[in-house]
Amino acid sequence: MTPEFSSKSLYDDLVKFGHIIPVGVPGIFGRGAIFEDILTRFEAAVGRLAASDHATKVHFPPCINRQILQKSLYIDSFPQLSGTVFSFTGNDAAHRELSSRLKDDKPWGDLQTMTDCCLTPAACYPVYPTFTGTLPTDGALVDVQNWVFRHEPSDEPTRMQAFRVHEYVRLGTTDVVVAWRDLWLQRGLDILLSLGLAVKAEVATDPFFGRGGRMLAANQREQKLKFEVVCPVISAEKPTALCSFNYHQDKFGTIFNIKTSTGETADTACLGFGLERIVMALLKTHGMDPGSWPKPVREVLWT
Amino acid sequence: MTPEFSSKSLYDDLVKFGHIIPVGVPGIFGRGAIFEDILTRFEAAVGRLAASDHATKVHFPPCINRQILQKSLYIDSFPQLSGTVFSFTGNDAAHRELSSRLKDDKPWGDLQTMTDCCLTPAACYPVYPTFTGTLPTDGALVDVQNWVFRHEPSDEPTRMQAFRVHEYVRLGTTDVVVAWRDLWLQRGLDILLSLGLAVKAEVATDPFFGRGGRMLAANQREQKLKFEVVCPVISAEKPTALCSFNYHQDKFGTIFNIKTSTGETADTACLGFGLERIVMALLKTHGMDPGSWPKPVREVLWT
Numbered sequence: 001m002t003p004e005f006s007s008k009s010l011y012d013d014l015v016k017f018g019h020i021i022p023v024g025v026p027g028i029f030g031r032g033a034i035f036e037d038i039l040t041r042f043e044a045a046v047g048r049l050a051a052s053d054h055a056t057k058v059h060f061p062p063c064i065n066r067q068i069l070q071k072s073l074y075i076d077s078f079p080q081l082s083g084t085v086f087s088f089t090g091n092d093a094a095h096r097e098l099s100s101r102l103k104d105d106k107p108w109g110d111l112q113t114m115t116d117c118c119l120t121p122a123a124c125y126p127v128y129p130t131f132t133g134t135l136p137t138d139g140a141l142v143d144v145q146n147w148v149f150r151h152e153p154s155d156e157p158t159r160m161q162a163f164r165v166h167e168y169v170r171l172g173t174t175d176v177v178v179a180w181r182d183l184w185l186q187r188g189l190d191i192l193l194s195l196g197l198a199v200k201a202e203v204a205t206d207p208f209f210g211r212g213g214r215m216l217a218a219n220q221r222e223q224k225l226k227f228e229v230v231c232p233v234i235s236a237e238k239p240t241a242l243c244s245f246n247y248h249q250d251k252f253g254t255i256f257n258i259k260t261s262t263g264e265t266a267d268t269a270c271l272g273f274g275l276e277r278i279v280m281a282l283l284k285t286h287g288m289d290p291g292s293w294p295k296p297v298r299e300v301l302w303t
Numbered sequence: 304m305t306p307e308f309s310s311k312s313l314y315d316d317l318v319k320f321g322h323i324i325p326v327g328v329p330g331i332f333g334r335g336a337i338f339e340d341i342l343t344r345f346e347a348a349v350g351r352l353a354a355s356d357h358a359t360k361v362h363f364p365p366c367i368n369r370q371i372l373q374k375s376l377y378i379d380s381f382p383q384l385s386g387t388v389f390s391f392t393g394n395d396a397a398h399r400e401l402s403s404r405l406k407d408d409k410p411w412g413d414l415q416t417m418t419d420c421c422l423t424p425a426a427c428y429p430v431y432p433t434f435t436g437t438l439p440t441d442g443a444l445v446d447v448q449n450w451v452f453r454h455e456p457s458d459e460p461t462r463m464q465a466f467r468v469h470e471y472v473r474l475g476t477t478d479v480v481v482a483w484r485d486l487w488l489q490r491g492l493d494i495l496l497s498l499g500l501a502v503k504a505e506v507a508t509d510p511f512f513g514r515g516g517r518m519l520a521a522n523q524r525e526q527k528l529k530f531e532v533v534c535p536v537i538s539a540e541k542p543t544a545l546c547s548f549n550y551h552q553d554k555f556g557t558i559f560n561i562k563t564s565t566g567e568t569a570d571t572a573c574l575g576f577g578l579e580r581i582v583m584a585l586l587k588t589h590g591m592d593p594g595s596w597p598k599p600v601r602e603v604l605w606t
Contacts (some may be wrong), residue, residue, distance in 0.1 A: 021361060021433055024368045025419045030429060033360035057336035058324060061465030062365040062450050063422075065327045075411075076402050079391035084415055085422065086389050087454035088382035092513045099379050108378075109417035112387055114410075115454060116328045117464065119366075119388065126333060130324055147365050147450060151390035151418060161420065162364030210395045 007234040010284055011157040017288040019279075026153040027161035031276075038279045038290055041301040042195075043145065043166055046273060048303075049191055055143035055168060060126040062147040062162075063117040068129055072255055074121055077208050077216070083119035083149040086112035119149035123167040124270040128252040131171055137261045139172020141180075145275075158233055158240045158277050167272040171253075173260050177267040181247050184271045188229050188243040196297045197231045197281050199242065204228040206246075225249070233281045242278050245271045310537040313587055314460040320591040322582075329456040330464035334579075341582045341593055344604040345498075346448065346469055349576060351606075352494055358446035358471060363429040365450040365465075366420040371432055375558055377424055380511050380519070386422035386452040389415035422452030426470040427573040431555040434474055440564045442475020444483075448578075461536055461543045461580050470575040474556075476563050480570040484550055487574045491532050491546040499600045500534045500584050502545065507531040509549075528552070534584045545581050548574045 014020040014035075021030030031039070063085065069075050075082050086109075088098060094111060101108040120126060123146040131140060145166045152159060170180045185201060192199040204226045205217035220226055225247050230239035246269060252258065253266035260266050286293040290301075317323040317338075324333030334342070366388060372378050378385050391401060391414060404411040423429060426449040434443060448469040455462060473483045488504055495502040507529045508520035523529055528550045533542035549572060555561065556569035563569050589596040593604075 021363075023363070023429055023432070024370060025366075028364055028366050028368065028420060030364075030433070031362045036360065036362050057339065059334045059339050060324075060326070061331055061333075063328075063331050063452065063465045065331065067327060070405055075391075076405050079393075079398060079401055081390075083388045083390055083418070083420070084412070085386045085452070085454075086412070086415075086417070087384075087386055088378075090382075095382060095513050098382055102373055102379050107417075109387070109389070112389075112417070114389070114412035114415070115386070116456070117331060117386070126326055129326070130333070149366065149388070151388075153419070162366045210398050 005232060005235050007156045010234055010280065011155065013288055014157055014280065014283065019283060019288070020157065025161070026155050027159060034290060035279055038282060038301065039164070039275050042273075042275065042278055042282075045191060045300055045303075046166060049187055050143065050168065053141060053168075055141040057143045058127070060120060060123075060144065060146045062120050062149065064120040064126050065129075066114075066116050066118045068125060069118050069121065072125065072128070072252065074125065075118075077213065078121065078206070080209050081150045081152060081207065082121060083151055085115045085117040085119065087115050089113045120146050121150065122148055123165040123272055124169045127169050128256045128258065128268065131258045131266075132256050134259045134263075135171055135261060135266055139170065139176050139260065139266070141171075142169040143167075144169065156234060158280055160276060163277070164275045165272040166275055167270050169268065169270045171258060171266050171268050173264065174249075174267045177269045178247065181245055181269040181271070185227055185229075185245055188245070188271060188273070191300075192229060192231065192242060192278070194296075194300050195282060196294055197242070197285055199229050199231045200239075201227055201229050204241065204244070231281045231285075233277070233284050240277055240281065241274065242281055243271065243273050245269070308535060308538050310459045313537055313583065314458065316591055317460055317583065317586065322586060322591070323460065328464070329458050330462060337593060338582055341585060341604065342467070342578050345576075345578065345581055345585075348494060348603055348606075349469060352490055353446065353471065356444060356471075358444040360446045361430070363423060363426075363447065363449045365423050365452065367423040367429050368432075369417075369419050369421045371428060372421050372424065375428065375431070375555065377428065378421075380516065381424065381509070383512055384453045384455060384510065385424060386454055388418045388420040388422065390418050392416045423449055424453065425451055426468040426575055427472045430472050431559045431561065431571065434561045434569075435559050437562045437566075438474055438564060438569055442473065442479055442563065442569070444474075445472040446470075447472065459537060461583055463579060466580070467578045468575040469578055470573050472571065472573045474561060474569050474571045476567065477552075477570045480572045481550065484548055484572040484574070488530055488532075488548055491548070491574060491576070494603075495532060495534065495545060495581070497599075497603050498585060499597055500545070500588055502532050502534045503542075504530055504532050507544065507547070534588075536580070536584045536587050543580055543584065544577065545584055546574065546576050548572070
């Protein structure tokens with residue numbers, strides 16, 4: 001039997017079974033209890049896989065210091081995806097104007113002021129500046145899970161504006177960082193294959209903005225700096241990235257002045273599991289009721 | 304021994320012990336592994352307390368449909384706290400202008416456009432519109448944990464811009480909703496007292512904006528629509544709210560057209576545990592190392 005793929009029918013099924021709860025904005029929705037349970041169990045399975053690595057666990061809010069995204073060139077490279085937080089800083093008179101516009105359903109965005117916060121665009125971004133200075137001899141390894149934001153409203157259920165990514169981040173010498181990335185590329189494939197997902201790894205690129213961005217993407221592809229583990233979820237021809245591996249060379253080491261113990265600029269790499277996408281891939285592949293999933297899949301998650 | 308309170312010394316201790324990780328914006332910081340472990344254990348303890356209620360569990364992203372905050376008058380009542388999400392929707396030419404301004408460290412907020420998303424201001428806000436229509440005979444009960452945002456940058460560690468709130472939300476007839484609120488006011492006190500915290504309940508008000516807002520707050524206080532369970536954390540005289548109970552009467556029922564099974568406009572109430580504040584209250588009261596906390600406190604959390 002050939003599985004059939006359709007963005008709309010997956011969305012409708014997820015809603016029908018209470019796995020996602022529409023809120024009226026594309027790419028933003030609530031998650032039901034079973035959806036959350038699968039997500040939590042997948043994270044626990046990844047945690048067991050990574051336990052012997054003894055990564056330092058941290059957790060950051062969905063907001064990030066705007067200066068970090070300016071300094072790291074995120075805003076410049078991905079302005080179309082970034083979310084900046086604005087708020088009202090006016091007086092009573094300005095508030096009367098705001099009230100009046102809200103009442104009359106008139107635009108009121110110009111009454112808002114940019115704050116010092118952006119929405120976190122990737123789970124690893126808050127990590128790098130915390131390592132400004134010299135790393136220990138064996139570098140550093142961080143385990144982080146955050147909500148991230150991408151401004152790309154879409155009815156396609158796997159293309160969300162807000163979602164959670166569980167990342168591991170490695171900082172150190174080139175040899176250490178590249179070997180670690182390769183180890184996790186295999187681990188990522190292994191754990192997703194053990195869950196019965198039809199995944200494969202492929203070279204990928206980031207969605208850099210505009211004409212200039214196409215050159216950055218071509219360079220990234222040529223140097224094989226980004227890999228993704230992809231799986232058919234809403235399309236057989238265009239599989240969905242479930243897991244993403246980025247080798248940044250010394251980009252963040254240079255920007256945030258991170259040094260190895262021997263004084264070289266540190267390399268960094270990260271890998272992220274797109275948690276909601278993995279849950280959706282499981283529900284699409286094995287059915288909307290996890291109680292009826294194949295026994296080997298259940299054994300990985302319900303240990 | 305009289306405990307000493309100081310916002311600065313609590314912040315410094317939290318940083319020193321790795322419980323919070325500064326990121327350069329007041330009220331935004333990372334959370335360390337022990338901090339997260341305490342937070343998760345507290346949530347589990349609340350979950351045990353509430354297990355027999357069989358609340359429907361849902362989880363929402365840190366972003367919310369902007370229309371919901373306009374319709375519910377949140378933006379009008381608390382514009383100074385609200386966060387609206389802006390993004391870049393320009394072309395290549397506009398991007399060149401953005402790049403140039405970023406490079407020269409010039410203001411670039413006017414190159415951003417308001418999106419359909421706001422930051423979720425309270426964990427319960429996304430819940431109400433999902434109940435538009437008629438409730439079951441016994442109303443509805445929801446268990447929700449979300450990241451929320453309040454634009455009030457402060458060096459005071461308990462006054463965060465981004466934090467998590469675990470809320471329960473009750474929808475139904477007046478009698479049912481008020482009795483439920485009273486039950487939880489006692490439960491909230493009981494669980495925090497069992498953790499050795501010097502808490503008490505008091506009537507409170509929301510921080511409505513401006514001169515008009517002061518009348519709304521006075522009305523709220525007079526009708527005892529808001530209670531807080533407070534605890535000395537950074538000050539003995541001005542204790543910190545750890546838990547907040549709001550009875551909305553038929554406000555959300557009217558706005559979102561929520562009806563009881565007999566066709567009346569439904570009442571709603573919610574209570575929220577401020578998770579980070581509770582962890583900070585525990586660390587302040589019992590010490591920065593949970594391994595040395597009093598045995599009865601550990602027994603509640605490390606069951």
